[in-house]
Amino acid sequence: MKPTFLAVIPARGGSKGVPRKNIKELGGRPLIAWTIEEAKKSKFIDRIILSSEDAEIIEVAKEYDCDVPFTRPVELAQDETPGIVPILHAIEQCSGYDFVVLLQPTSPLRTVEDIDGAIETLIEREADFCVSVTEPDQSPYWMYNLDVNGTMSAVIKQDNLAVRRQDLPKIYSLNGAVYVANIEKLEEEKSFLTNETIGYVMPKQRSIDIDTEEDFYLCEQKLRTF
Numbered sequence: 001m002k003p004t005f006l007a008v009i010p011a012r013g014g015s016k017g018v019p020r021k022n023i024k025e026l027g028g029r030p031l032i033a034w035t036i037e038e039a040k041k042s043k044f045i046d047r048i049i050l051s052s053e054d055a056e057i058i059e060v061a062k063e064y065d066c067d068v069p070f071t072r073p074v075e076l077a078q079d080e081t082p083g084i085v086p087i088l089h090a091i092e093q094c095s096g097y098d099f100v101v102l103l104q105p106t107s108p109l110r111t112v113e114d115i116d117g118a119i120e121t122l123i124e125r126e127a128d129f130c131v132s133v134t135e136p137d138q139s140p141y142w143m144y145n146l147d148v149n150g151t152m153s154a155v156i157k158q159d160n161l162a163v164r165r166q167d168l169p170k171i172y173s174l175n176g177a178v179y180v181a182n183i184e185k186l187e188e189e190k191s192f193l194t195n196e197t198i199g200y201v202m203p204k205q206r207s208i209d210i211d212t213e214e215d216f217y218l219c220e221q222k223l224r225t226f
Contacts, residue, residue, distance in 0.1 A: 005119065006097035006183075007045045008090045009035055009066065011105050012077040013054030017211045022052075022105050023060045026216060027223045032057065034108035036064045041112035044119045045101060051090045053077040069094060084190055091183055100186060102179035108219060109206040110177040118178040118200040128182040129189075129197040133172035134207040141168050172199055175207035 011032055015021040023030040032050075039048045050061040053072040061068055070093045076086050087102055101119065103110075114132060122130035144152040178200065179192045186192065208219055 003098040003123070004096070005042075005045045005047075005099045005101055005180075006091070006094055007039050007042070007048040007101040007103055008051055008087055009039070009048065009061070009103050009105055010051045010083070010086045010090075011054070011057050011061070012052060012072070012086075013057055014077065014079065016079070018213055018216065020056075021210065022054075022057055024216065026108055026210075026219060030060050030064075031108055031210065032061060032066075032105040033064045035103050035105045035110070036061065036066045038110060038112045038115060039101075039103055040065070042115050042119075044116055046097065047094070049090060049094060051086045084192075088187065088190065091187070097183060100181055100183050102181075102192070104176055104209075106210040107175070107177035107208070108210065109208055109222060110202070111206060114200075114202050114206060115178055118180050121198065121200045122180050125198055127196065127198045128185040129192055129194055130178075130180045130200055131192055131197055132175050132178040132202045132207075133199040134175045134202050134204050136171060136173040137204075139165070139168045139171055141171070172201065175202055176209040177202060177207060 011022040018024060022032045026034065036048065039045055047067060049067045049069055050058065051072045052058050053074050058068050072086060076089055087100065091100055118130050118132055141156050141158065143155040145155060146152060181192050205222060208215060208222065210216060210219060
């Protein structure tokens, strides 16, 4: 039987770095619209829902034909609320699916190829968890701690210090764009990141995660090259 996928787009109203971030205009449309429209193109996702406590965000999402089956309780939309909590709440409200796909609206350059690529990777590998990653701009192999005297010590110990980037081991970091999980396993682990989680590699040019006004500006510039 074909597995079923529920996509959850979490978007609370109280963003601090950029006020009203999730509905701020980017490239002529609200930030959240970029995620909704790409998710709707997926060949795997059966239902796309918004989780928000904010009436304005809910109305904007509805304008782009995103399903809003509930209003998130305000107590689940606080600064200190762990990110997994709204997802578990959404799963509880919309039961009956095999997998959940978390799509944060702060990754507007993520495409349907990225979404479906992560899902396909999970299916092909018969995994329970898959998250998108990308190569970081700065390698942790070139990072150091400084003690009280200013003496440097490598964050990652290595026998021979690589002086060329191409000689460094391949390293990947979370980019926040796509998280996929078996719902039953996610309810047990309460995290997408487990010892069994596999990675789906995305290119850096589509991996920007908007958190500041500068990120918005950089995103606008990237859109002109797409």
